[in-house]
Amino acid sequence: xxxxxLPIAALLAVLAGAVVSDGPGPKADVVFLNRGDxxxxxxxxxxxxxxxxxxxxIYEGLVRxxxxxxxxxxxxxxxxxxxxxxxxxxxxxxLRSNAKWSNGAPLxxxxxxxxxxxAMLPDLVGDYAKLFxxxxxxKAFYDWRTEAIKAFxxxxxxxxxxxxxxxxxxxxxxxxxxxxxxKATDERTLVMRTVRRLPYWLDILAFEAFFPVYxxxxxxxxxxxxxxxxxxxxxxxxxxxxxxxxxxxKVTQWRFKRDMRLExxxxxxxxxxxxxxxxxxxxVGDPNAAVLSFQTGTVDWLSDVVPDxxxxxxxxxxxxxxxxxxxxxxxxxxxxxxxxxxxxxPRDPRQNIHSFPAFGTYFYNINCSPRLxxxxxxxxxxxxxxxxxxxxxxxxxxxxxxxxxGERPATELIPPGSMPGYTSPKGVGFDPEGAAKLLAExxxxxxxxxxxxxxxxxxxxxxxxxxxxxxxxxEQYLGVSVRLDMKEIKVFRNDLQxxxxxxxxxxxxxxxxDPTTFLEINRTGDGNxxxxxxxxxxxxxLDRADAESDPAKRMEILAEAxxxxxxxxxxxxxxxxxxxxxxxxxxxISGVSPHPRQxxxxxxxxxxxxxxxxDRAKEMPPRAVGAASGAEGTGGKGAVQ
Amino acid sequence: xxxxxxxxxxxLQAPLILLVIYTLTLFLAWQIPGSPLDNPEGRRPPxxxxxxxxxxxxxxxxxxxxxxxxxxxTGVKWVRETLTGEAAxxxxxxxxxxxxxxxxxxxxLGPSLQYEDWRVNEILAASLPVSVVLGASAILIAxxxxxxxxxxxxxxxGSVADVGTLVVALVGVSLPSFVIGTALLLIGPVxxxxxxxxxxxxxxxxxxxAVTLSLPFAAYIARLLRMGLIDVLGQDFIRTARAKGxxxxxxxxxxxxxxxxLPVLSYLGPATxxxxxxxxxxxxxxxxxxxxxxxxxxxxxxxxxLIIGVVMVFATLLIAFNLAVDVLYxxxxxxxx
Numbered sequence: 001x002x003x004x005x006l007p008i009a010a011l012l013a014v015l016a017g018a019v020v021s022d023g024p025g026p027k028a029d030v031v032f033l034n035r036g037d038x039x040x041x042x043x044x045x046x047x048x049x050x051x052x053x054x055x056x057x058i059y060e061g062l063v064r065x066x067x068x069x070x071x072x073x074x075x076x077x078x079x080x081x082x083x084x085x086x087x088x089x090x091x092x093x094x095l096r097s098n099a100k101w102s103n104g105a106p107l108x109x110x111x112x113x114x115x116x117x118x119a120m121l122p123d124l125v126g127d128y129a130k131l132f133x134x135x136x137x138x139k140a141f142y143d144w145r146t147e148a149i150k151a152f153x154x155x156x157x158x159x160x161x162x163x164x165x166x167x168x169x170x171x172x173x174x175x176x177x178x179x180x181x182x183k184a185t186d187e188r189t190l191v192m193r194t195v196r197r198l199p200y201w202l203d204i205l206a207f208e209a210f211f212p213v214y215x216x217x218x219x220x221x222x223x224x225x226x227x228x229x230x231x232x233x234x235x236x237x238x239x240x241x242x243x244x245x246x247x248x249x250k251v252t253q254w255r256f257k258r259d260m261r262l263e264x265x266x267x268x269x270x271x272x273x274x275x276x277x278x279x280x281x282x283x284v285g286d287p288n289a290a291v292l293s294f295q296t297g298t299v300d301w302l303s304d305v306v307p308d309x310x311x312x313x314x315x316x317x318x319x320x321x322x323x324x325x326x327x328x329x330x331x332x333x334x335x336x337x338x339x340x341x342x343x344x345x346p347r348d349p350r351q352n353i354h355s356f357p358a359f360g361t362y363f364y365n366i367n368c369s370p371r372l373x374x375x376x377x378x379x380x381x382x383x384x385x386x387x388x389x390x391x392x393x394x395x396x397x398x399x400x401x402x403x404x405x406g407e408r409p410a411t412e413l414i415p416p417g418s419m420p421g422y423t424s425p426k427g428v429g430f431d432p433e434g435a436a437k438l439l440a441e442x443x444x445x446x447x448x449x450x451x452x453x454x455x456x457x458x459x460x461x462x463x464x465x466x467x468x469x470x471x472x473x474x475e476q477y478l479g480v481s482v483r484l485d486m487k488e489i490k491v492f493r494n495d496l497q498x499x500x501x502x503x504x505x506x507x508x509x510x511x512x513x514d515p516t517t518f519l520e521i522n523r524t525g526d527g528n529x530x531x532x533x534x535x536x537x538x539x540x541x542l543d544r545a546d547a548e549s550d551p552a553k554r555m556e557i558l559a560e561a562x563x564x565x566x567x568x569x570x571x572x573x574x575x576x577x578x579x580x581x582x583x584x585x586x587x588x589i590s591g592v593s594p595h596p597r598q599x600x601x602x603x604x605x606x607x608x609x610x611x612x613x614x615d616r617a618k619e620m621p622p623r624a625v626g627a628a629s630g631a632e633g634t635g636g637k638g639a640v641q
Numbered sequence: 642x643x644x645x646x647x648x649x650x651x652x653l654q655a656p657l658i659l660l661v662i663y664t665l666t667l668f669l670a671w672q673i674p675g676s677p678l679d680n681p682e683g684r685r686p687p688x689x690x691x692x693x694x695x696x697x698x699x700x701x702x703x704x705x706x707x708x709x710x711x712x713x714x715t716g717v718k719w720v721r722e723t724l725t726g727e728a729a730x731x732x733x734x735x736x737x738x739x740x741x742x743x744x745x746x747x748x749x750l751g752p753s754l755q756y757e758d759w760r761v762n763e764i765l766a767a768s769l770p771v772s773v774v775l776g777a778s779a780i781l782i783a784x785x786x787x788x789x790x791x792x793x794x795x796x797x798x799g800s801v802a803d804v805g806t807l808v809v810a811l812v813g814v815s816l817p818s819f820v821i822g823t824a825l826l827l828i829g830p831v832x833x834x835x836x837x838x839x840x841x842x843x844x845x846x847x848x849x850x851a852v853t854l855s856l857p858f859a860a861y862i863a864r865l866l867r868m869g870l871i872d873v874l875g876q877d878f879i880r881t882a883r884a885k886g887x888x889x890x891x892x893x894x895x896x897x898x899x900x901x902x903l904p905v906l907s908y909l910g911p912a913t914x915x916x917x918x919x920x921x922x923x924x925x926x927x928x929x930x931x932x933x934x935x936x937x938x939x940x941x942x943x944x945x946x947l948i949i950g951v952v953m954v955f956a957t958l959l960i961a962f963n964l965a966v967d968v969l970y971x972x973x974x975x976x977x978x
Contacts, residue, residue, distance in 0.1 A: 007909070008784065014777050015778055040757040160727060166735065166738040221744060224738075230693075232697075234744060236744065256756070256767040285925055285934065296830055296838055488674075490673065490674055490679065493675055493679050
């Protein structure tokens with residue numbers, strides 16, 4: 001019998017060894033549960049909101065966004081001051097002398113040139129390479145490099161040619177200096193020239209893709225491919241202990257799908273602005289477990305509450321506010337931000353849930369091509385049909401009865417009040433009779449003559465219930481028959497890319513504080529124009545806005561462009577503007593911004609009353625009562641699930 | 642066949658089996674719709690960039706991918722580049738250009754196409770130990786619970802205890818683990834404050850997921866053992882042992898158990914491999930950073946390198962544990978050929 005015990009003993013030994021070797025790390029000052037696992041800490045390749053949130057804590061760009069200011073002001077970051085030339089195109093940034101990397105090395109203007117050049121390489125396949133073509137010569141350099149690689153690969157015919165490949169790389173560096181208007185004139189001065197006057201250039205510079213990376217370490221992990229001549233990238237430098245960054249925090253541990261630990265960067269130039277010594281970001285995949293881990297106290301800030309019952313939690317909070325109606329109303333009247341209001345009310349666990357308007361819109365794509373992929377004539381090629389379908393959607397019902405988490409019904413693409421100086425035009429609203437009339441005008445009275453309308457959406461994310469509501473609206477008000485087509489995300493994306501759909505769900509989050517961040521995706525031939533919408537008038541308006549030097553006039557032109565989209569042509573039907581639902585105790589945690597642009601700066605986190613940092617709640621300045629909300633700055637891209 | 646020939650033969654067979662599994666896995670994974678390079682956020686690179694990336698990862702040709710993966714993963718490429726001096730030449734050129742020599746991997750399972758900053762080797766190195774600990778704990782619990790339940794049932798068939806364990810076993814097999822897991826999570830950490838949520842590494846973190854994962858195995862072991870014991874206890878040599886005055890427990894432990902446990906032993910091989918490569922559901926409910934999630938996520942994202950990586954680890958474990966069980970078998974009962 002003892003022989004049977006041997007395997008058991010072996011198993012026990014394995015376990016004991018594992019548990020002993022895997023001791024718990026020191027407790028962190030604050031635990032932040034991000035919306036998902038970080039995909040990459042390479043800022044030039046990032047495109048997920050959760051990655052941006054970490055990037056902003058561990059890196060710092062030339063300028064920063066004050067996410068607690070009403071106007072999303074730009075404040076000095078690595079650059080302590082800057083000048084712009086008369087024509088608005090040449091920018092000179094003066095870097096502060098005490099800016100350092102987390103290993104103590106000085107941060108120089110050359111570091112920015114290195115990082116941005118990297119972003120301009122077609123080899124890197126950065127999602128935001130296009131933003132860098134706003135620098136004069138950036139486009140020419142990108143195109144030159146693309147051609148050079150093509151030629152090199154063709155010449156070599158699959159043979160490795162290490163010496164020639166290295167020579168090509170050298171030539172590339174020289175070409176960059178020749179073509180691109182980005183220069184480090186000395187250690188602390190960075191000069192750049194943009195392709196045209198860009199009123200939102202500072203906004204773009206505050207964007208994560210423009211943060212610097214530490215060249216000496218990054219170089220260790222890239223090599224020139226001797227066959228294609230391309231630069232190949234490995235990500236070893238994004239993991240501790242290799243990762244060197246320049247923000248308030250540095251990454252001291254990153255365990256795959258387990259946790260990430262940030263600690264105070266003692267080389268950061270402004271130690272007084274760091275309010276905790278360590279931040280732990282655990283990895284929790286299950287949305288239910290995420291809420292439970294907040295409720296049991298494991299997590300201090302849960303940035304994205306996903307489960308359906310979040311609407312019940314939000315309702316409980318409204319009930320709590322109703323119980324203290326007089327106090328609540330008086331605080332609202334003072335123009336305070338919603339978290340500031342929470343802090344001035346009696347402490348209650350029901351306060352811990354928060355719904356903030358986000359810088360993104362949920363909409364339906366309509367295929368505008370004359371024919372569908374299967375060769376049938378596409379009835380949606382007629383803008384009147386698209387407008388009729390848009391008029392038959394009851395968005396209020398979807399926002400209030402289907403989503404129920406603070407979303408705002410949308411008739412426009414750009415979330416209202418998210419950008420100063422810009423007034424969104426009124427789009428077509430809910431008008432069932434008008435819709436039926438318009439459809440009849442287009443030759444499809446009562447839906448006669450229309451094929452079965454196919455609505456494409458992906459599984460998960462609650463898209464099915466929205467699609468059901470829309471199907472009911474269209475069948476009821478337009479007399480058409482609608483088929484819901486739910487697919488796995490991969491198939492869904494494939495169909496979108498191949499324009500193999502009639503109507504498909506979609507969403508978009510803005511990247512920076514200018515209307516073009518939402519409008520450009522509708523330009524003819526844009527990589528994200530899934531709708532195949534092509535309008536000379538719309539494209540012409542965007543071109544005119546590019547050429548316009550008066551900021552106010554420019555905004556008017558852009559508003560007209562948006563009006564063409566949402567009031568006339570309707571290549572997309574705006575449904576609602578997203579909201580983000582979070583959990584944190586407002587009496588204990590400070591630093592989470594309720595700003596409608598929903599950009600979070602994790603490095604502002606502060607545990608109130610822990611004796612570290614400012615220990616004073618960060619709040620938005622009270623709004624002048626009755627004034628419209630205004631905002632400016634850079635938004636991150638969010639997961640569109 | 643002697644023990645050593647058995648081991649040598651199995652070890653020689655293993656690469657062949659793995660090659661077949663690799664071929665089948667890649668063939669099936671290749672059929673998944675969509676491109677592995679899709680950005681799940683919805684933004685896409687320009688088409689020419691997409692094509693260049695596909696060429697870089699050899700995603701544009703099945704056989705190109707097939708051979709280059711084998712080349713990298715088996716270490717053949719590393720050996721070739723070292724012997725031909727190609728690696729040295731590249732290093733020399735890079736240094737001449739003032740850059741460090743390129744980093745080389747020996748057994749390179751490729752990059753994860755989804756988790757951009759991680760290579761499959763790193764992902765496996767991070768998640769396999771976690772799954773091994775969870776799997777080993779689950780198998781231990783299953784053995785303990787299953788053996789006790791099986792013996793109780795066999796000693797008094799039809800008794801309340803037997804029916805009780807039968808019911809529990811039935812529940813263990815038929816209730817899906819997301820139900821049991823969620824229930825345990827609510828009862829343990831949330832209501833009673835026992836165990837932890839979304840943590841890993843300590844005994845209290847491992848206990849609940851291990852129990853959840855162990856239930857189906859425990860139930861199966863209990864039924865196997867009960868059947869085996871009832872069968873053995875009815876045989877002549879047991880009657881002889883009793884007649885010779887061996888005590889009840891002595892008969893059970895020394896004579897009956899030894900024979901009845903053999904089917905359990907042969908079940909333990911695949912069961913351990915299965916438990917140790919993780920369970921998607923248990924990992925998700927309890928937030929365990931193990932390997933099981935990668936089977937599902939890999940397929941959903943069409944992350945070819947990751948899919949093949951986890952499947953090959955599972956296959957290797959399966960082969961290893963089956964061999965271990967066969968060796969144990971012979972050692973426990975030398976009559977078995």
